[in-house]
Amino acid sequence: MSKIHLAALLPDEITEKLHLLKQFRGKQIFQWVQKGINNFERMTNVPNPIKTLLNEQTILSTSKVEACYREEGVSIKLRIRLLDGHTIESVLLIDTQGRKTACLSSQAGCPMKCMFCKTADMGFKRNLESHEIVEQFHILSSLSGDISHIVFMGMGEPLLNLKEVRKAIDVLHHPEGRNIGLRKITISTCGIISGIEDMTCNGPAVRLAVSLVTADDDIRKKLMPVSCTNTLKQLKQTLLAYQDRTGKWITFEIVLLAGITDREEDINKLIAFIPPLRASVNIIPWNPAHGLPYKRPDGTRIKWFRERLAASGIVVTQRYQKGNSINAACGQLFVDEPGE
Numbered sequence: 113m114s115k116i117h118l119a120a121l122l123p124d125e126i127t128e129k130l131h132l133l134k135q136f137r138g139k140q141i142f143q144w145v146q147k148g149i150n151n152f153e154r155m156t157n158v159p160n161p162i163k164t165l166l167n168e169q170t171i172l173s174t175s176k177v178e179a180c181y182r183e184e185g186v187s188i189k190l191r192i193r194l195l196d197g198h199t200i201e202s203v204l205l206i207d208t209q210g211r212k213t214a215c216l217s218s219q220a221g222c223p224m225k226c227m228f229c230k231t232a233d234m235g236f237k238r239n240l241e242s243h244e245i246v247e248q249f250h251i252l253s254s255l256s257g258d259i260s261h262i263v264f265m266g267m268g269e270p271l272l273n274l275k276e277v278r279k280a281i282d283v284l285h286h287p288e289g290r291n292i293g294l295r296k297i298t299i300s301t302c303g304i305i306s307g308i309e310d311m312t313c314n315g316p317a318v319r320l321a322v323s324l325v326t327a328d329d330d331i332r333k334k335l336m337p338v339s340c341t342n343t344l345k346q347l348k349q350t351l352l353a354y355q356d357r358t359g360k361w362i363t364f365e366i367v368l369l370a371g372i373t374d375r376e377e378d379i380n381k382l383i384a385f386i387p388p389l390r391a392s393v394n395i396i397p398w399n400p401a402h403g404l405p406y407k408r409p410d411g412t413r414i415k416w417f418r419e420r421l422a423a424s425g426i427v428v429t430q431r432y433q434k435g436n437s438i439n440a441a442c443g444q445l446f447v448d449e450p451g452e
């Protein structure tokens with residue numbers, strides 16, 4: 113009999129799956145699991161017969177850390193081996209105020225083929241299960257202490273695996289567990305319209321970031337094949353409906369590729385694209401990844417781009433380079449799986 117994965121079960125689900133007679137036992141077990149314990153013996157308020165049951169029928173974590181890379185005080189990158197042998201990466205980012213953000217993967221590899229992203233080179237292996245997403249958080253937390261924020265910006269397109277991502281968020285947001293506020297969780301998409309529509313109607317009510325990269329339709333189609341079937345025009349209509357219903361701001365992520373997305377006309381198209389959406393822009397100067405033919409703009413160009421956007425009244429932030437030395441920065445996650 114395959115074991116029950118505990119990491120992404122809510123208190124009532126634990127009670128039900130284990131046929132526990134007392135409802136509160138499910139809550140007690142949930143609290144321990146979400147503390148990230150690695151041994152049932154640590155459940156000091158759980159009676160021994162239930163611990164035996166847990167040992168026989170359940171598993172706390174299926175993920176094994178294969179490698180851990182650190183950029184001291186800035187980032188940690190983990191290479192994690194899943195039960196079926198696939199490998200993913202997860203990252204912890206620490207900002208200048210010491211705030212810790214877990215950057216989680218939602219898929220092993222990615223099917224979206226964005227040209228500037230190293231993960232695309234891996235191809236698509238499979239969707240992650242919700243417990244595998246929560247386990248990434250627990251492992252990062254065991255290495256770094258309290259984590260306050262979560263971004264789904266690791267490997268994969270989260271809106272292609274929304275059911276499992278949603279379940280993981282339910283668990284990590286639960287007040288008896290990690291209690292991460294929904295406003296501290298961000299889902300980043302390359303622009304999957306059906307997924308944004310699903311979020312609009314069914315949540316989760318987390319922050320939404322859209323990896324726009326450029327508002328030039330032709331260039332976007334070349335850089336991001338998703339744009340051929342999910343056009344910029346459709347994307348904007350979908351985001352307007354999302355905003356009408358949820359009232360939430362959107363963040364547009366603009367990856368700056370020298371000579372391709374950092375030109376005067378790119379700024380003008382972006383300024384024209386955004387209204388009447390209420391959106392801020394996060395500039396991400398491209399992070400070099402082995403084998404990809406792009407260039408990061410120099411500092412002067414990046415500053416010029418940022419200031420031109422800000423001068424037009426757009427709220428602009430810039431993603432500072434983190435994790436570059438350990439290939440943990442945005443677009444650099446990659447695992448070369450043997451035999452593939």
Ligand code: SF4
Binds near residue numbers: 266
């Ligand atoms: S940028 Fe995101 S959606 Fe695009 S290939 Fe990379 S991981 Fe996938």
